[in-house]
Amino acid sequence: MRRVLPGTLIVLLLAGACTKQESPTSPTPPTSAAVSPTTVAFTSDPSSSVGRGESPTYTVENATFQVGTDSRFISVAVLPRGATDVLWRFVLHPPTGQVLAPGTFSINNNAGHAFEFSSRGDRCGGAGTMTIEDLHNTGGLVDVLRVNFSLSCGGTVPVNGRIVLNWVPGTGYR
């Protein structure tokens, strides 16, 4: 994690420099709930094309996180410690004409992606919902993100998950 953070910080600063500095989020400061630790967790059914029955929970203790953003788009990559065959990627993108902000988005490929989940050469772009509980983006840096998602990945049971990002200045995602 420590090796990744300086580079990530630079990337995030660059992303911020590229944006128009427009924030889709409320200007209110993070709430107390924002201290939730950085976590990516999901449950998947064996029939799911992404996940394939895995139901992991990742924190900074067992994975490294890489987060990128621009004015409308957030990507979160999770590399489990010691993993040689899997890197989970999540992409949040609002439907056309909208911005990412607290609220519930329908994930509908016909209206533009709102959430994408990929790993091991596959991408899950099915239908579902994404609920952003909190999002604070300061100068191209995602300080706080709390989002729940439920996404059909080709199987009979949707993948359900939660992403929590909590940026601690001077430390990184914790």
Add this chain to the structure above:
Amino acid sequence: MAIVLVVFAALIGSACGKSPTAPSPNGSNPATPPAVSATTTRLSFTSDPASAVGQGQSRTYTLQNATFQPLIGHAGGYVSVVVRSTDPSDSSQWSAVMMMPLGRVLSPGTYSAGEVSFEAPMFNFSGGGRACGSGTTASFTIHEVAVSGETLQRLRTSFTVYCGGSAKVSGHIVILADPWR
């Protein structure tokens, strides 16, 4: 301090600019194949029978028989293209996703994907209800890419994906969206 600012400014220019970036030693090759010459938007691919994606099928989609939905992110570092058949006899949907390591934009060059690393490019191709799975490797070449704001104006790319073995699916994607044609 001045050196730091110069380096930072150079990095900003690299990340924000639309000009090609120098091929990286990690996952790219400076040898660029001939450009895809199609003059209309299309996805075409051929696949080996043993390929998890395609399974021996060959398809060509254009604006006459499909819809194309490109999506840009990370100031040009991420491109996805979803193609849906509009032919009543073909309900399939195909998607290709290209993503560069953070801080880099897609630019002409040939890239290798499949390494499990934050620093490696990513390429996914799936469709017809099938995906590759573990061990997927890919090579993709960006012949041309033009982005304006959050809009993909032009993209010409070719790709070969190995779904964990020697069977492959190879194809081309051309997006001409300024205007669509």
